[in-house]
Amino acid sequence: MAAIQRVLVLNQRRRRPRSRLVHVNIFILQNLSPFDILPDMAILQKCRLPRQLIMELLDLLRPALARLTRRNFALSPEVQLLAALRFFATGSFIEVVGEGYGLSKTSVWRCVHTVTNALLRHAGDYIRLPATRQEVQEVHQGCHAIAGIPRVLGLVDGTLIPIADPSVIDQAYISRKGYAAINVQVIVDHRGVISDLVARWPGSTHDSFVWANSAVGEQAEREGFGQSLFLGDSGYPLRTYLFTPLTNPQTRAERAYNVAHVHTRSVVECRGIPGSSTRHNMSCEHITDNLII
Incomplete structure (x- = not known):
């Protein structure tokens, strides 16, 4: 039946x-x-x-x-x-x-x-670091044209990608801004094209830890990029291959370096779309710590 x-x-x-x-x-x-x-x-x-x-x-x-x-x-x-x-x-x-x-x-x-x-x-x-000599030279020249810093291969930044809060969440995912997120490390070139992406660490993870445990960070530590270097903010450690801004510049040269550093890294920190509305079309002077991807 x-x-x-x-x-x-x-x-x-x-x-x-x-x-x-x-x-x-x-x-x-x-x-x-x-x-x-x-x-x-x-x-x-x-x-x-x-x-x-x-x-x-x-x-x-x-x-x-x-x-x-x-x-x-x-x-x-x-x-x-x-x-x-x-x-x-x-x-x-x-x-x-x-x-x-x-x-x-x-x-x-x-x-x-x-x-x-x-x-x-x-x-x-498509998401890869420059490999050939011509590709490396193109990125070096493009970054140098922004503010005069030579031999830059990539601009590094960390961005918090919010995730939906499950019913039970590990506190490690709670970011410094108070919401659940993943800390994503992004490396871009002078055009803003993403050349490396690491998206596996909880939101509370420090940017320096993500860098040290990334394939690019480990390769840079082994001098795998030759004379090329990366630019990161103050959340990253200062290395011979990773330049960060000076915390307390004293001389004119140190202040000029900080200005050049900020202008070059603005490529990875600026948000907005050319031709979009005013709300999204923000200039590089209004830098945020988020990256739209």
């Missing part, structure tokens, strides 16, 4: 028609590309990337995002990528992101999961 009731319930579920809203959303997603609807400025503000870069990223990830299914209403790679980029850019609730594209919470979660895994498979091809 129970089996018969189960069959009847399943048949009722099969007969249940889709809501009109679902059909409208699917028609929009299948016939209107968000790239055709949104202007360049709207795409930049919503996804934090210009249209051209998103198209290049789409070409790279399309094979991994294509749904190999004959079922109706499969999401296109374009919609999956834009939904994930919107979530990455805002950090908003998945439901809020889904409302902008007519997607359910489950669909947005799948988009974020799929796009994230696809990006990770290509991360090593």
Whole structure:
């Protein structure tokens, strides 16, 4: 008897028609590309990337995002990528992101999961320190052009990435700002391009500890970067390969060094997007200790 009731319930579920809203959303997603609807400025503000870069990223990830299914209403790679980029850019609730594209919470979660895994498979091809002599020389010249400090290979900074508080959390994740986070170490070049990323330490971990236990820090300690050096703030230890600002400059030369150090490191500390709203388009004089990635 129970089996018969189960069959009847399943048949009722099969007969249940889709809501009109679902059909409208699917028609929009299948016939209107968000790239055709949104202007360049709207795409930049919503996804934090210009249209051209998103198209290049789409070409790279399309094979991994294509749904190999004959079922109706499969999401296109374009919609999956834009939904994930919107979530990455805002950090908003998945439901809020889904409302902008007519997607359910489950669909947005799948988009974020799929796009994230696809990006990770290509991360090593793009997130890397300069390796060839030409690449090293290009970064040296680019950093030197900012404020005159020679032989700089990377600009180091730590940023706190908030995480959702679970019901029981290790106090090690509570950062100095009072919320649960991961302390992420970022190294960028003169263009702001990330060349190294360490994202495995709790929020209470000191920046100097993260550096000492990173692959780049260990390689630098073994003089693996030759005459190249890195620039870090006062939270990092002073080394022959890691320059930090002077805590109490006395001479004119020491003050000039600090000014040059601040201007060069502003690349990693400044936040904002060219062409975005005034709230986000902050100049390098308004330096924060957060980095949008």
